[in-house]
Amino acid sequence: MFTTGSKFYLGISTLAAIVSVVFLITNDQVALGCVALLGLMVSAGIIAGASLASRDGGDTENATTSAAADPAPTSSIWPLALTLGLVVLIIGIITEPLVFVIGIGVILAALAEWLVQSWSERASADGKFNALARKRILNPLEFPILATAITGVIAVSFSRIMLAVSKDGSAILFIVIATLILVAISLFSLKPSIRTTTVAAIATVGALGLVAAGITTFGIGEREELVIAAEEGHYSHQECGEEKSKYYDKHVERTVSSKSGVIATVILKDGELTAQVLGIGEGQKQITVPRANPTSILFQNLDDTEHRLTAYLGEKPVAEGVTEDDLRCTQMIGKGGKQVLTVMIKKPTFAEGPYTLTVPGIEGTSIEMIVP
Amino acid sequence: MMSKAVEEIKEPTVKKRNPRRVVAGLAGLSGALFLASCAKNAPQDTWQPKGENAQKIDDLQRPVFAIAGVVGLIVLVAVAVVIFRFKDRGQPIPHQTHGKPVFEITMTVIPALILAGVGVFTARTVFDLAKTDDTEMIINVTGQQWWWEYDYPVQDGISAPIISSGQLVIPVGTKVLLRETSRDVIHSYWIPALNGKRDAVPGRVHTLRLEADEPGIYAGQCTEFCGLSHANMRMEAVALSKEDFAKWVDAQLAAYQSPTEGLAKEGEAVFIAQCSRCHQVNGLENANGDPIISAPEENVLAGAAPNLTKFMSRNTFAGATWDLLNKTCRDNVWNATSEEFGAKYLAGVSAECLNVADLRDWLRNAPAKKPMYADPTKLADTGGLTRGMPNLNLTEDDIDKLMAYLLTLK
Numbered sequence: 001m002f003t004t005g006s007k008f009y010l011g012i013s014t015l016a017a018i019v020s021v022v023f024l025i026t027n028d029q030v031a032l033g034c035v036a037l038l039g040l041m042v043s044a045g046i047i048a049g050a051s052l053a054s055r056d057g058g059d060t061e062n063a064t065t066s067a068a069a070d071p072a073p074t075s076s077i078w079p080l081a082l083t084l085g086l087v088v089l090i091i092g093i094i095t096e097p098l099v100f101v102i103g104i105g106v107i108l109a110a111l112a113e114w115l116v117q118s119w120s121e122r123a124s125a126d127g128k129f130n131a132l133a134r135k136r137i138l139n140p141l142e143f144p145i146l147a148t149a150i151t152g153v154i155a156v157s158f159s160r161i162m163l164a165v166s167k168d169g170s171a172i173l174f175i176v177i178a179t180l181i182l183v184a185i186s187l188f189s190l191k192p193s194i195r196t197t198t199v200a201a202i203a204t205v206g207a208l209g210l211v212a213a214g215i216t217t218f219g220i221g222e223r224e225e226l227v228i229a230a231e232e233g234h235y236s237h238q239e240c241g242e243e244k245s246k247y248y249d250k251h252v253e254r255t256v257s258s259k260s261g262v263i264a265t266v267i268l269k270d271g272e273l274t275a276q277v278l279g280i281g282e283g284q285k286q287i288t289v290p291r292a293n294p295t296s297i298l299f300q301n302l303d304d305t306e307h308r309l310t311a312y313l314g315e316k317p318v319a320e321g322v323t324e325d326d327l328r329c330t331q332m333i334g335k336g337g338k339q340v341l342t343v344m345i346k347k348p349t350f351a352e353g354p355y356t357l358t359v360p361g362i363e364g365t366s367i368e369m370i371v372p
Numbered sequence: 373m374m375s376k377a378v379e380e381i382k383e384p385t386v387k388k389r390n391p392r393r394v395v396a397g398l399a400g401l402s403g404a405l406f407l408a409s410c411a412k413n414a415p416q417d418t419w420q421p422k423g424e425n426a427q428k429i430d431d432l433q434r435p436v437f438a439i440a441g442v443v444g445l446i447v448l449v450a451v452a453v454v455i456f457r458f459k460d461r462g463q464p465i466p467h468q469t470h471g472k473p474v475f476e477i478t479m480t481v482i483p484a485l486i487l488a489g490v491g492v493f494t495a496r497t498v499f500d501l502a503k504t505d506d507t508e509m510i511i512n513v514t515g516q517q518w519w520w521e522y523d524y525p526v527q528d529g530i531s532a533p534i535i536s537s538g539q540l541v542i543p544v545g546t547k548v549l550l551r552e553t554s555r556d557v558i559h560s561y562w563i564p565a566l567n568g569k570r571d572a573v574p575g576r577v578h579t580l581r582l583e584a585d586e587p588g589i590y591a592g593q594c595t596e597f598c599g600l601s602h603a604n605m606r607m608e609a610v611a612l613s614k615e616d617f618a619k620w621v622d623a624q625l626a627a628y629q630s631p632t633e634g635l636a637k638e639g640e641a642v643f644i645a646q647c648s649r650c651h652q653v654n655g656l657e658n659a660n661g662d663p664i665i666s667a668p669e670e671n672v673l674a675g676a677a678p679n680l681t682k683f684m685s686r687n688t689f690a691g692a693t694w695d696l697l698n699k700t701c702r703d704n705v706w707n708a709t710s711e712e713f714g715a716k717y718l719a720g721v722s723a724e725c726l727n728v729a730d731l732r733d734w735l736r737n738a739p740a741k742k743p744m745y746a747d748p749t750k751l752a753d754t755g756g757l758t759r760g761m762p763n764l765n766l767t768e769d770d771i772d773k774l775m776a777y778l779l780t781l782k
Contacts, residue, residue: 261576263551278577279510279549280527288525288533290514292668292675293555294575342575346675348652349533351665372523372533372679 002052009048016041074121078114085110109145113138154207157214163226164217180206240310240329242361262298262340263287266309266357266367269302273357273365286368289355294344297357299330306332307359311343311369314352329360345371415591418564422590423583424547425501425567432497436490443486501568504579507549511540513580515552515559515572516674517598517759518605518744519691529617534624537678538692540609543617544587550580555674560596563609569595584611587713589687589706600743601760606692616714623718623782624682628655631780639777642770650677650761653781673757683781684721690742690761694730701725720782728775735771737763 002010020037027034085106092100120134158177162170184206188199221227264287265276275284289295299309308330316326330339345355348371355369414420421430509529514521522541524534540563542548552561552572561580562569570580584590594605612620631637640656648656650668658664668677683689687697687705695702701724708716730741739746744760751758766774 261553261573261578263553263577277510278551278579279504279507280525286526288512288523290512290521290523290553290555293514293553295553296575296577346667346669347665348654350654351663370525370533372525372535 006048006051009044009051013041013044013048016044076114076117078110078117081110082107082114112141150207153214154210157211160214160218161210163222164220166223167225177210240308240327240360262296263289265298265300267300267302268307268309268359268362271303271362271365273359273362273367275367284367286370289343289345289369289371291348291371292344292346294342296340296342298338298340299333300338301333301335304335306334307361308332309339309341310358310360311341312356312358313343313345314347314355343369345369348372415589416564416593420565422565422588423567423585425581425583426565428497428500429568432493435493439486439490443483501581502579503581504549506547507581508547509543510549510551511542513540513550513552513561513572514555514676515561515594515598515605516555516676517557518594518601518742519678520559520561520594520605520607521676521678524621530621532625534621535679535681536624536686538608538688539589539686540582540607541617541620542582542584542609542611543614544584544611546583546614548582550582552578552580555676557598558596559594559598559605561592561607562595563590563592563607565590566609571596582609584609587611587613587616587710589717599759600745601691604691604693604742606688608688608692610687610717612714612717616718619714619718620685623685628653628681629780630656631777635773635776636780637777639773639775642766642773643777646764646766646770647680647774652677652679652681654679654681671757673754673759677761680778680781683778685718685782687717687721689731690734690738693742694734695727696721696731697725698727702727721779723779726775726779731775731778732771734761735764735766735774736768739763 016037020034020041023034023037085103087103088106089100089103092098092103116134116137120130120137123130123133161173165173184202188194262278264278264284266287267274267276267282273285274282275287276282277284277287287297297309297311301307310327310329313326313328315323318324328341328343330341333339347353349355349369353369353371355371357367357369359365411417418433419430421427509527510525512523512525514523519537520540522536524530524536526533540550550561550570552570553576554572554574556574558574559572560569561572563582566582566584567580570578572578588611590609590611592607592609594602594607596602598605631640643651643653644656644658644664648664648666650666650671652666652668653664656664666677669675671677684696687695687702689696697705701721705713705716733741738744738761740763742760744758745754746758746760746762748762
């Protein structure tokens, strides 16, 4: 009695009617949603009626000769992938722009795959030719993208492992994994007759092992040293007093900045600060710093204990009517260590000065920074 | 019809160059270039050293050029001989030989020895020019688009910091060490008569030695392309006798004198309202008696604008691109004898000597006079900051007042 098409639309109409009743019960007043649902019920009902009247799908002759009678297309994962992409996209709108971009990428990839697959299945009556046509079009795109994605996943997994294990352990692990890869590749090259599937299987197992280890270590988190370092924020040099960070870069003098052209070298020796100024010489208690220009000063600690150099750059507003000392400082530097301190002073000395360089914990010695 | 068609199809005529004309043209060009070296008014001539460091360079470059010239001449003559002697006259191809070891080794060893000799003297000069341990005075030089700032730290003979721009003032016979840096892009400092060039690089301090033998003005030019007005980023080094330099220092450190009345007083108000946002004049105070501190870092991309404290003690403005002195007075200073130069320079700029036309143009619309990206429609690219001085849309009345005020800054 009911044709295939009419069954579908009758179902939609009935579902819309039920939902609209539930909607009416759960909402105090008739809302736009109820109007829409009732509209859906009516319109689906009209189409179902038209389908019944025209006996849609009841024509047995057309059912065997029309295009609709062609074999059903092969199963495809791309509609599913498209849906997944849409979900990721929506999550990205709410959360992170990166997730949104990934969603767009998945959608575009799924659409491209689905469209080409759909086209190729109708390219000819020969299934093998159709499959070849699909490969010819998509493989040049699929392989590089897939290879990039796999490489990225492996790299991220590897980095998670490196960040989770201890500093020394990471070095050993790196050597071990690199050696294993080298040995495996050497063995493969010595045995040209080895089957491709065997090589692929070993590579897949290795890659999956790496990814699994990456996921596990991601769950464990970074090693304690890195977590504390991030919490202390020592890279931003927040602490300019006598306090000592638990973790800090012990080799700051190896950084490129310490090799840069500096306006002066400030030396702490026997509890006394002096400046070695280019062109003037040692023992200076005053240095001239250009206004509104980042200027590098090299701090060298020749005392036995660790110290840092702190620059006082006037006051800075922190809230309405509230100011605090504007300080810049190096990290704690051990004996013989050096670190560059870059300062920028926007106002001349007579406006906000005096600007000074001091060492927290050592009183009575300082270098004056003159800004003309 | 046929013959007419054949007549029309002719071989394309190739216009043959007259070799004599080509040779004459090349000779004329070479002659003009050669005569250009005889120019008298060439303040940036690299062959006229006026100081110890430039002399060292000159002592090196003259023999090197001579050697290079002789080698070049030999090569040219050899090429010419080969071209004319062995040109194609229909003779049979001569017997082909492969290599002549003795000749080849000789022709390798001789240039190597020449280069080694030149290299030794070059290295010695480079190290001589890099010396800093005999410095008698230091001056900080900061480049920015498109002007140079000079500040003199406290040192022997200078009791408080001095800041200036455009003209570098140094004492004669004194080993001055410039400590160069930059606020924005790479610039290069070059006063050919006093030394070679040295780059001013952001975040780095480079040194350059200067020493002038005689009082006078020595012109220079930024030699590292630094943006739209690179060609307008000039500089002048002014060498004064030691006595005159001491006078200059005293004048620079003299207290600010606020005009008491008249157009200059009104100009001071215009300056405070329009110019002091970027330009510092040390000693200038507001109505409450508080010092006015400029904030160029809030208005200019480079973070600085010239300090105009003793503006009329200089002879140039706008990155030494224009003279503050009119032509007559400028020539009077530039052509002064060594004995007279100091007094003439220290007189500064008077109302009679002021280059009114260029300074008025500058105040009227600076970016129209010197390209500086100061286009208000493009400020979004730099976060609202201008490169160089913007057009302040001053009225002619305001410009009159400002000119009167600026003349008091001596």
